Amino acid sequence: xxxxxxxxxxxxxxxxxxxxxxxxxxxxxxxxxxxxxxxxxxxxxxxxxxxxxxxxxxxxxxxxxxxxxxxxxxxxxxxxxxxxxxxxxxxxxxxxxxxxxxxxxxxxxxxxxxxxxxxxxxxxxxxxxxxxxxxxxxxxxxxxxxxxxxxxxxxxxxxxxxxxxxxxxxxxxxxxxxxxxxxxxxxxxxxxxxxxxxxxxxxxxxxxxxxxxxxxxxxxxxxxxxxxxxxxxxxxxxxxxxxxxxxxxxxxxxxxxxxxxxxxxxxxxxxxxxxxxxxxxxxxxxxxxxxxxx
Numbered sequence: 001x002x003x004x005x006x007x008x009x010x011x012x013x014x015x016x017x018x019x020x021x022x023x024x025x026x027x028x029x030x031x032x033x034x035x036x037x038x039x040x041x042x043x044x045x046x047x048x049x050x051x052x053x054x055x056x057x058x059x060x061x062x063x064x065x066x067x068x069x070x071x072x073x074x075x076x077x078x079x080x081x082x083x084x085x086x087x088x089x090x091x092x093x094x095x096x097x098x099x100x101x102x103x104x105x106x107x108x109x110x111x112x113x114x115x116x117x118x119x120x121x122x123x124x125x126x127x128x129x130x131x132x133x134x135x136x137x138x139x140x141x142x143x144x145x146x147x148x149x150x151x152x153x154x155x156x157x158x159x160x161x162x163x164x165x166x167x168x169x170x171x172x173x174x175x176x177x178x179x180x181x182x183x184x185x186x187x188x189x190x191x192x193x194x195x196x197x198x199x200x201x202x203x204x205x206x207x208x209x210x211x212x213x214x215x216x217x218x219x220x221x222x223x224x225x226x227x228x229x230x231x232x233x234x235x236x237x238x239x240x241x242x243x244x245x246x247x248x249x250x251x252x253x254x255x256x257x258x259x260x261x262x263x264x265x266x267x268x269x270x271x272x273x274x275x276x277x278x279x280x281x282x283x284x285x286x287x288x289x290x291x292x293x294x
Contacts, residue, residue, distance in 0.1 A: 004278070007271040011264055018260035024087065025253035031135055032171070032246035038136065039168050039243035042236045049229055053184070065222045066154055067230065068184045077108050077128075077158040079145060079181070079234075081165035081241040082116030084132060088249040091166055091174060092119065098164055098176045099125070108158065112145060112238070135246075137238035139231065146181075146234045150227065153182045165237045166244035172251060174244035181233065184226055 002010075057068070080099065082092045092115045099109075099120075108126040111117035117130040129148055133141040149161045161182040166174045214221045 002274075004271060004274055007267055007274065011267045011271065014260050014263050014267065018257055018264065021253045021256040021260060025250055025257055028246050028250035028253055032243070032250050034136070035239070035243040035246045036168065036171075039236075039239040042232075042239055046232065046236045049232065053225075053229060057184075060218060060222075063218050065184075065219070065226055067150065067182060067226045070183050071159040073106075073159045075106055075108070075158045076102070077110060077149060077152055077161045078102055078178075079110045079112060079149065079161065079163045080116040080120065081163065081237055082111065082113035082119070083241075083245045084114045085249075086115065087252060088245055089252040091244060091248040092116070095164060095166060095176050096120075096123075098178065099123070101178070110145065110148065113241075133238050133242075135242060137235065137242060139235050142235035142238055143231050146227075146230050149181060149234075150230065163234070163237055165241045166248075168240050168243040168247065171247045174248055179233075179237075181230060184229065 078099070080095065082095055086092070095116070096119045104125055108128045109120050111120055111127060111130045112133060114130075114132065117127060120127045131141070131145050152158045153161055160180060162178055163181050164176065164178050167177040169175055
């Protein structure tokens with residue numbers, strides 16, 4: 001049975017841990033607001049781009065841009081977007097569980113985030129590249145990832161590129177999602193990957209056009225538009241992942257702080273019981289000694 005000194009030492013240790021987790025909760029809460037705002041702000045633009053492409057692609061006739069070329073998926077690349085740091089609950093483990101959906105023999109992985117790279121390495125999967133991104137992802141960080149993806153796809157090293165990431169739903173919910181990045185075909189899947197909100201700009205976009213005129217020509221227009229579209233989808237994915245990370249970390253630290261506070265209460269109760277028991281025992285010993293002397 002632990003002594004009162006042992007219990008006091010443990011109470012002190014748990015209180016110190018609670019101070020750390022409470023501070024981390026406050027930091028994560030501050031970052032969470034900015035990350036969520038950035039993720040939500042990018043969704044209308046991503047949805048509008050998806051609808052523009054959805055209206056445009058069926059009217060290209062026989063022209064097929066290299067980024068739209070559909071091939072038999074004999075080899076695929078999966079970009080796994082995780083966090084650089086831990087202490088965010090089951091966010092990363094839920095993502096890595098989704099990698100079991102892919103055949104290791106025909107899949108190569110690109111990790112965005114240290115935790116993903118470490119997990120893929122431990123699983124001995126084919127990791128070909130590792131990238132990092134900041135708390136406020138930049139377009140250059142997204143462009144570095146898509147540059148590798150586009151290069152591998154155009155050179156025929158892979159036949160399709162998919163992205164595995166945590167989609168931000170709300171502060172308590174983050175869902176693992178897989179979307180196809182290349183070839184540019186699955187417009188509906190990508191729309192679902194970045195949210196379903198309707199905006200005024202999206203509703204005002206004319207639909208059902210029977211003909212499009214390209215200036216100067218379709219290859220030139222799509223040669224600029226499609227890489228930009230791929231870059232922005234990756235940029236939006238990074239913001240979704242960061243909003244999910246900060247939300248999961250805030251909730252995890254909040255739960256840890258509450259558990260630590262409850263543990264301190266339980267240990268304090270045990271300490272008081274043990275102290276009362278020791279006092280009662282000492283009083284009985286004094287009374288017994290006095291009776292023996294009488």
